[in-house]
Amino acid sequence: MKKEILLTGDRPTGKLHIGHYIGSLKNRVKLQDQYNSFIMIADQQALTDNAKNPEKIRSNLTEVALDYLSVGIDPSKVNIFVQSQIPELNELTMHYLNIVTLSRLKRNPTVKNEIKEKNFNESLPTGFLIYPVSQAADITAFKATVVPVGEDQLPMIEQTREIVRSFNSIYKREVLFEPNVLLPEKGLGRLPGIDGKAKMSKSLGNAIYLSDSSDTIKQKVMSMYTDPNHIRVEDPGNVENNTVFTYLDAFCLDKLQLEEMREHYKNGGLGDVKVKRYLNDILQAELEPIRNKRNYYEKHMDFVYEVLKTGSINARSLAAETLSEVREAIGINFFFKLNR
Known part of the structure; x- marks a missing residue:
């Protein structure tokens, strides 16, 4: 019987790429049989730096x-x-802000x-x-016992733990x-972009997306960054920092x-093209069933919306x-009506 609650999610700033897939999505599929899982599409968090372009967030949701x-x-x-369909999260945020200092956030x-x-600076x-x-x-809204994150997110979880300790101590x-x-x-660290840069993103144009066509995937693989000094097939090649x-x-x-x-x-004797073709075959086999499922769901969007509606109703209930327990602890869980 699944008892522990797992919470994870993504900001809808673009389609998900194979870095997301290998880094978290495959793991979420495995974990869904072990935990009571909640997966959040964090549209409000995405709006914190996309407030002037809400359509981007709506379409990517x-x-x-x-x-x-898929x-x-x-x-x-x-x-x-x-996330935006759970207004209780906003009130919880307000209560927690009262026990976190500006210097701690910075x-x-x-x-x-x-x-x-x-490059935010003063803006x-x-x-x-x-x-x-x-x-x-x-x-904390879902009393999550487990949160899957990368090492770069550990400070975020530590701050959550601090807030929990402070709240329980104060009240x-x-x-x-x-x-x-x-x-x-x-060994499952963040995948670099196909250009060899550390970050894979839509803005850099260096990502392979789960929804990419087979032709697009092949084109991207064949353009991948390898060893710039591996000019001839017979030359020894460097596999360190070699994206392929x-x-x-x-x-x-x-x-x-x-x-x-x-x-x-x-040792030399193996060309980049042959290695890239081998990678292309592997990625095509991995991503084709995902792409086919995605195509199916694109034709059944009513089902997709119902999934989001049902999930949001269940999440809001919890x-x-x-929030009711938090209000009661603070002493503001009023049940009377104010008459004019």
């Missing part, structure tokens, strides 16, 4: 939902919900890095600055629970063949219970 279903996330086992290394990446939206508190509300009630972290399996081999490490199941290919490449 359904794209993310389609990607979830990889095998089962709505009969998992609640897929939309010290969060994950937020500091993202602020630097986005930093307040909503973006406080999103660690909003994330704490997301986690002298064990209302909130500290979540545990579930890190990716060793990084992807093969993530997707190739025949580790013996991969090791033989790696040694051949390092969040409302938590």
